[in-house]
Every structure is written in structure tokens, then in C-alpha cells.
Amino acid sequence: xxxxxxxxxxxxxxxLPTSEARWVTLKKIEYVDQVGKARTWEVAMRKTxxxxxxxxxxxxxxxxxxxxxxxxxxxVIQYRPPLDAYTVEWPAGLVDEGETAEEAAxxxxxxxxxxxxxxxxxxxxxxxxxGMSNANMQLVMVEVxxxxxxGERPQQRLEDxxxxxxxxxxxxxxxxxxxxxxxxxxxxxxxxxxHFAHGMNFAQTNKYGI
Amino acid sequence: xxxxxxxxxxxxxxxLPTSEARWVTLKKIEYVDQVGKARTWEVAMRKTxxxxxxxxxxxxxxxxxxxxxxxxxxxVIQYRPPLDAYTVEWPAGLVDEGETAEEAAxxxxxxxxxxxxxxxxxxxxxxxxxGMSNANMQLVMVEVxxxxxxGERPQQRLEDxxxxxxxxxxxxxxxxxxxxxxxxxxxxxxxxxxHFAHGMNFAQTNKYGI
Numbered sequence: 001x002x003x004x005x006x007x008x009x010x011x012x013x014x015x016l017p018t019s020e021a022r023w024v025t026l027k028k029i030e031y032v033d034q035v036g037k038a039r040t041w042e043v044a045m046r047k048t049x050x051x052x053x054x055x056x057x058x059x060x061x062x063x064x065x066x067x068x069x070x071x072x073x074x075x076v077i078q079y080r081p082p083l084d085a086y087t088v089e090w091p092a093g094l095v096d097e098g099e100t101a102e103e104a105a106x107x108x109x110x111x112x113x114x115x116x117x118x119x120x121x122x123x124x125x126x127x128x129x130x131g132m133s134n135a136n137m138q139l140v141m142v143e144v145x146x147x148x149x150x151g152e153r154p155q156q157r158l159e160d161x162x163x164x165x166x167x168x169x170x171x172x173x174x175x176x177x178x179x180x181x182x183x184x185x186x187x188x189x190x191x192x193x194x195h196f197a198h199g200m201n202f203a204q205t206n207k208y209g210i
Numbered sequence: 211x212x213x214x215x216x217x218x219x220x221x222x223x224x225x226l227p228t229s230e231a232r233w234v235t236l237k238k239i240e241y242v243d244q245v246g247k248a249r250t251w252e253v254a255m256r257k258t259x260x261x262x263x264x265x266x267x268x269x270x271x272x273x274x275x276x277x278x279x280x281x282x283x284x285x286v287i288q289y290r291p292p293l294d295a296y297t298v299e300w301p302a303g304l305v306d307e308g309e310t311a312e313e314a315a316x317x318x319x320x321x322x323x324x325x326x327x328x329x330x331x332x333x334x335x336x337x338x339x340x341g342m343s344n345a346n347m348q349l350v351m352v353e354v355x356x357x358x359x360x361g362e363r364p365q366q367r368l369e370d371x372x373x374x375x376x377x378x379x380x381x382x383x384x385x386x387x388x389x390x391x392x393x394x395x396x397x398x399x400x401x402x403x404x405h406f407a408h409g410m411n412f413a414q415t416n417k418y419g420i
Contacts, residue, residue, distance in 0.1 A: 009242050016236040016252060018228050023252045024342060026226040026236055029291045032219050034373045041291035042226060042233045044254030044343065057341075061408075063418055071418035080340045081239045081251035087340045123408065124392030126401035129339045130290045130297040131267075132234060133254065137401060139408065163244045171420045182334030191336035191347060195402045198271075198333065198349065199409025204420075208273055208281035210381045 008079045023047055044133040050097040055125050057137040058105045059092035059192060062117060063171070066146040070170045074113055074144075075193070077165040088181045089190040092137070105140035113166050114154030117142035128192075139192075175201035218289045233257055254343040260307040265335050267347040268315045269302035269402060272327060273381070276356040280380045284323055284354075285403070287375040298391045299400040302347075315350035323376050324364030327352035338402075349402075385411035 018026050029041045049056050064072045073090075080087045093108030095101060102119045109117045120141040128135035158164060169177050175197040182189050203210070228236050239251045259266050274282045283300075290297045303318030305311060312329045319327045330351040338345035368374060379387050385407040392399050413420070 005245055006242075008244055010239055011242060011248070012240040013237050014240075015228050016238040018225055018236060021236055021252055024236060024254050026228060026231055026234060026254070028224050028226040029220055029294075030222040030224075031291050031294075032216075032221060033371060034218055034289065035215055037371070038221070039291075039371060042231055043292040044234050044236070045292075046342065061412075065418065071420060079244065080337070081241050081249075082253035082255075082342065082344045083337055083340055083346075085337075087337055089340065092341075123404065124389065125398060126392075126404045127290070127293055127295075127297055127398045128401050129343065129345055130293055130299065130398070130400050131302075132256065132292065132345055133339065133342065134292045135339055135342055136293075136398070139401075139405065161243060161247070161249060171418065179334065182336075188335060188337045188340070188346070190340050191338050191349075192401050192405045194333065194336045195349065195405040196409035196412070199406035199411075200413040201409075202271075202406070203410040203413035208275070208381060210281060210414075 008081075010081065010084055021047070044135075046094075046133075046135055048094055050095050050099065052098055053095045053101065053104075055095055055101060055138055056128070056135050057092055057094050058101050058108065058140050059090045059137060060105050060109045060117070061090055061139050061141045061196065062109065062144060063120075063142075064115075064144045064146055064168060066150065067148045069146075070172060072168045072170045073174060074115070075167050075169060076112055077167060077187075078163060083188055085186045085188045086184075087188055087190050088178065088193065090193050101138045101140055105142060109142060111157045111159070112162075112164055114156045115144045117144045137192075171200075218291075218294075220291065220294055231257070254345075256304075256343075256345055258304055260305050260309065262308055263305045263311065263314075265305055265311060265348055266338070266345050267302055267304050268311050268318065268350050269300045269347060270315050270319045270327070271300055271349050271351045271406065272319065272354060273330075273352075274325075274354045274356055274378060276360065277358045279356075280382060282378045282380045283384060284325070285377050285379060286322055287377060287397075288373060293398055295396045295398045296394075297398055297400050298388065298403065300403050311348045311350055315352060319352060321367045321369070322372075322374055324366045325354045327354045347402075381410075
């Protein structure tokens with residue numbers, strides 16, 4: 001699916017004045033803590049949160065269901081400039097103004113993977129990285145029903161500049177495959193994806209007899 | 211364990227010039243993408259990453275093992291100014307200069323919970339929020355062996371200004387309890403913790419017959 005023709009390369013990293021930033025910003029929070037003491041905290045924020053939804057982003061935990069093949073999940077691999085690396089993630093995207101989490105999930109999943117999906121569940125709002133930012137997200141679990149003869153993989157509908165490789169992984173191999181991806185050069189697995197797969201593996205091995 | 215005496219309150223939120231920020235910063239990345247096109251990306255970064263470890267933070271996925279009680283995990287609840295809310299997380303902390311992930315995990319776990327723990331496994335480095343920042347972390351799984359008569363909960367060793375409530379949750383109730391926490395006012399569950407518990411629940415219900 002990828003149109004990759006060369007390895008991305010960083011030319012320059014420079015300080016970005018807060019006043020010039022378009023997508024993210026820095027804020028200083030002055031607050032009074034639990035014992036009445038005045039304190040400050042520095043926070044990074046997205047400038048794009050849609051007011052209505054009150055949530056920055058959705059990620060799509062997904063299961064591809066096929067009549068005869070084992071259940072699988074689709075992961076996306078893309079170059080992420082903040083890390084100068086290829087990340088392994090579930091499909092995700094920002095929630096647009098006026099959209100619900102469900103609508104954003106179905107739209108973004110179609111764009112990034114080409115598949116139509118149905119929503120199975122929507123998680124509570126979760127804090128993406130609570131010590132550093134106010135970024136938040138919802139995990140939307142979705143299902144794709146594949147026909148017996150599903151033929152070629154559907155076309156993505158990527159925006160200009162998006163280069164996203166899609167990989168289908170049987171759920172039974174999910175955790176082990178992520179561990180393998182993490183060993184590849186210039187590759188890093190996203191924490192949310194790894195934690196979900198780690199939780200599955202933890203439950204399946206059931207060392208503690210839960 | 212909490213010394214909370216009043217609800218924290220934010221007095222003021224102001225733009226923080228990048229040049230004045232001490233803990234986080236903004237950078238502009240200029241890069242050449244896969245098809246040879248020059249692009250830019252805005253990124254938030256911590257200014258505290260220890261050079262040796264190359265990783266910002268550790269989180270401690272933990273199991274409290276008791277001779278006769280069911281296996282449980284300890285979660286921490288604390289006010290997080292970036293979200294103006296109480297977050298539910300696993301104990302976590304920044305890796306200090308010269309520390310390994312294992313050392314940081316044992317030290318931070320003792321500080322936040324009062325318990326001595328042993329390290330069971332260390333995950334690959336994971337990207338905390340790859341679209342927005344270069345922040346990364348490792349999930350260190352740890353175990354605490356409790357004696358039959360474990361008496362009072364041990365004392366935390368918190369730094370000045372830290373007010374961290376610890377709660378012990380049986381692993382069998384982990385996911386359901388997080389869903390309940392997410393319904394409380396001014397409370398948000400951290401994405402990594404929720405994803406781990408969600409993965410456990412996904413494997414345990416095993417809707418897809420993995």
C-alpha cells in the first residue's frame with residue numbers, strides 16, 4: 001500500500017516560539033494544590049481540539065473477521081517526525097468539529113485502511129500522557145466483516161503527505177509481532193497499542209491465576 | 211495515604227514562551243518525506259531526558275501477591291494540572307541520569323507506594339503519544355510479595371508537593387473498576403493503563419475465539 005520511495009530524513013530541528021506554533025502550544029498553569037500551596041506546571045497542548053466533542057483523537061482497535069481465516073487486526077506503520085522513526089500503531093486520527101467519536105472512527109478507519117467498519121464499543125475519554133499534556137483520546141473498537149473471497153486489499157484515501165503502510169496480524173500473534181517490530185531499526189511501537197497487546201498476553205498467560 | 215485537605219484549583223493559564231520553559235519545549239522539525247517533498251512538523255519535547263538511558267519515563271505494571279488473597283494491582287490517583295483532573299494511573303516516574311529502567315522502576319515504586327518490588331520484565335521502548343511528542347517510556351512489570359499478615363500499608367516517600375493516593379484493586383475487577391473511575395467527576399483514566407486493562411478484558415471475554 002505504501003508509496004514510499006526513499007527514507008525520510010530530518011534536515012533541521014529548531015526552537016519553535018510559542019507565538020508561531022500552529023498545531024501545538026505551551027501553557028503555564030498556576031494552581032493551588034491540595035494543601036493550599038501555590039504551584040506552577042508546564043503543559044503542552046494541541047491547538048486543534050474540536051469544542052463540541054471535547055476530545056482530541058480516536059484510535060481504532062479493530063478486528064477483521066473472515067469466515068475461514070483466524071481473527072486478525074490491522075496495524076499501521078508510518079514515519080513520525082517527532083520520533084524520527086516508523087511507529088506501529090492502530091489507525092487513529094483527530095476528531096473534526098461537529099463529529100462524534102464514532103463518526104471520526106469510521107471516517108478515519110476508511111481513510112487510513114480503505115475498509116468500512118462497524119463500531120462495537122466506545123471507551124471513556126482517556127488521558128494520552130497526563131504528566132506532560134492535556135491530550136486525550138477515546139479507543140473505539142470496530143469490526144470489519146470480510147467476505148470469503150475478499151480479493152485485493154481496498155484502496156486507502158490518504159491526505160496529501162500521508163504515507164501509511166497497513167499490515168494485518170492474526171490476533172493470536174499480536175503481542176509477539178509487536179515485540180518483533182520493536183527490535184527493527186528505526187521502529188518504535190506506540191505505547192497504547194503495546195499496552196493493549198501486553199494486557200491480552202498477560203491475561204492469556206494468566207501467571208497469577210486471575 | 212493522602213494528605214489532601216482541599217480541592218486543587220487553577221488560578222491562571224497563560225502562554226508560556228518556549229525560551230522560558232524549563233520542563234517542556236516546542237521544536238519545529240524540517241524534514242524530507244518519502245517522496246522527496248520538504249515538510250515541517252511541530253513537536254513537544256521534555257527537556258529532562260537522561261542521555262544515558264535515552265528514555266524519559268517508566269511505568270510500573272504491578273501485581274501484589276498474597277498467600278491467601280486474590281492477586282491485585284496498585285493504582286495511583288493524583289491531581290494532574292495539565293488536565294485539571296484526578297488521573298488514575300500505574301505508578302510511574304522519570305528516569306534519572308545514570309539509572310537503568312529497572313533501577314528507576316524499583317526506586318519510583320518505593321517512593322510512590324512504600325512497597326519494595328522485584329522486576330519481572332522490561333518492555334521495549336514505547337512512544338507515549340507519537341503524533342504530538344517524542345516522549346517515550348518503558349513498561350516495567352513488577353511483583354510485590356506480601357506476607358500472610360501484611361498489616362498496615364507502608365509509608366510513601368513522596369517529594370514535596372506530591373499528593374498521591376494509592377488504591378489496591380483485585381486483578382479480576384481491574385477493567386470494571388477503571389470503567390467506574392472514568393464515570394467519577396473530575397477523574398480521567400490514563401490511556402496506557404486503560405489500554406492494558408482493556409486488552410486483558412478483550413482476551414478474557416474472547417469474543418472472537420483467539
